[in-house]
Amino acid sequence: MINAMEHEGSELPDTSFVPQLDARQRAMLAEMGVRVWAPRPPVAAQVTAPVAAEAPPTAVASASAPSSMPAPAAPAARPTQVRPPVNDAVVAVPQPVAAPARLRPAGVDAMDWPALQAAVAGCEACGLCRSRQNTVFGVGDHQADWMVIGEAPGENEDLQGEPFVGVAGQLLDNMLRAIGRSRGGSGAQAAYIANVLKCRPPANRNPLPEEVAQCEPYLARQVALVQPKIILAMGRFAVQSLLQTSEPIGKLRGQVHRYQGVPVIVTYHPAYLLRTPGDKAKAWADLCLALETAAASPDRSTAP
Numbered sequence: 001m002i003n004a005m006e007h008e009g010s011e012l013p014d015t016s017f018v019p020q021l022d023a024r025q026r027a028m029l030a031e032m033g034v035r036v037w038a039p040r041p042p043v044a045a046q047v048t049a050p051v052a053a054e055a056p057p058t059a060v061a062s063a064s065a066p067s068s069m070p071a072p073a074a075p076a077a078r079p080t081q082v083r084p085p086v087n088d089a090v091v092a093v094p095q096p097v098a099a100p101a102r103l104r105p106a107g108v109d110a111m112d113w114p115a116l117q118a119a120v121a122g123c124e125a126c127g128l129c130r131s132r133q134n135t136v137f138g139v140g141d142h143q144a145d146w147m148v149i150g151e152a153p154g155e156n157e158d159l160q161g162e163p164f165v166g167v168a169g170q171l172l173d174n175m176l177r178a179i180g181r182s183r184g185g186s187g188a189q190a191a192y193i194a195n196v197l198k199c200r201p202p203a204n205r206n207p208l209p210e211e212v213a214q215c216e217p218y219l220a221r222q223v224a225l226v227q228p229k230i231i232l233a234m235g236r237f238a239v240q241s242l243l244q245t246s247e248p249i250g251k252l253r254g255q256v257h258r259y260q261g262v263p264v265i266v267t268y269h270p271a272y273l274l275r276t277p278g279d280k281a282k283a284w285a286d287l288c289l290a291l292e293t294a295a296a297s298p299d300r301s302t303a304p
């Protein structure tokens, strides 16, 4: 049992005039850094009127209020309604996180490009829709025979609505240039770039399995529409999501995997390569394997 009097270094504000709170509640609010205030009854009333006879003042709990904030001045007369200071965040009963308003639209696996892009733009299938600035659909020639698949948008991608536009994206562009490809290229110079997740995870945290599960059908449809000759999967999350494995990249590199029948080459994420430049030679070897594999891959059928 928490005792307010045992609170170490206690500088608990005097809340004794808030009759709705018992000692345990006061101590718990203090532990959470929640400051409690209520208008003090007028001095005369404190002296003359028994507490039980008073209508209880409305108590308001506020979070993160600086301890130096002066207590509100005692009102001359008891107000009928008590308002918290403007800067105070009122602590309410924690609200459950709202469920997604609607789910992923049906029929993703039969959508054409405009329908798919619109479905992604309006998607509310997971909680990431509430924190995104933009969905990040994909970029490049829809007929590209190279497809690059990354993990999820970061801050820059979220702001610009395009995959790989930050520093990691610059490295990716350089890697593609080294093999004669680019996001703006067409025909034999083309590359289509997309991510497993179309929305940025807050603070670039790792994608959650349910987010990947909700989003993966969009990527599956992009792959079906592009029908690339080769997929370059970059980074652990992209690789593990596509290949449905928990094996580390180090074990998956150097082999030809398959996604929807398309050859998949596994390589390091450009952000990792920026941190670990010593592994760039391995990434180059992966690109060479992808070039060889694409060259041996049969021509695509006509995309739907």
Ligand code: URA
Pocket: 150, 151, 152, 153, 154, 157, 162, 163, 164, 165, 168, 195, 235
């Ligand atoms: N990392 C990714 O995997 N994708 C992006 O679009 C940006 C950074």
